[in-house]
Amino acid sequence: MDVNADGVEEIIVKSTTGSRPISTEISIFDKDGNELTRDADRPTCEDDSTCPLGGEIVELVDGENGTKNISIPENSEFGLEGSEYGLKQGKYVS
DSSP states (O other), X not given: OOSSSSXXXXXXXXXXXXXXXXXXXXXXXXXTOOBTTOOTTOTTOOTTSOOOEEESXXXXXXXXXXXXXXXXXXXXXXXXXXEEEEEETTEEEO
């Protein structure tokens, strides 16, 4: 799927674990291996590992100009904050 509307499909890695709450994480890479989901403002991300975005539900939704945003709905039952991440300068930010 082409998430950044550049005409080239990106590599999407999405996994779900657990049962209650379910944890779903997504990492997206361009064809050169650059991680689009790595947010420099998140200090928990190590340099030598991926930095996925996650929540109970993770969906790709339509963004601006043909791009795809990452939608993570709030789940008050488990205290999970919701957010929608859009592309800015080639990286997903909230």
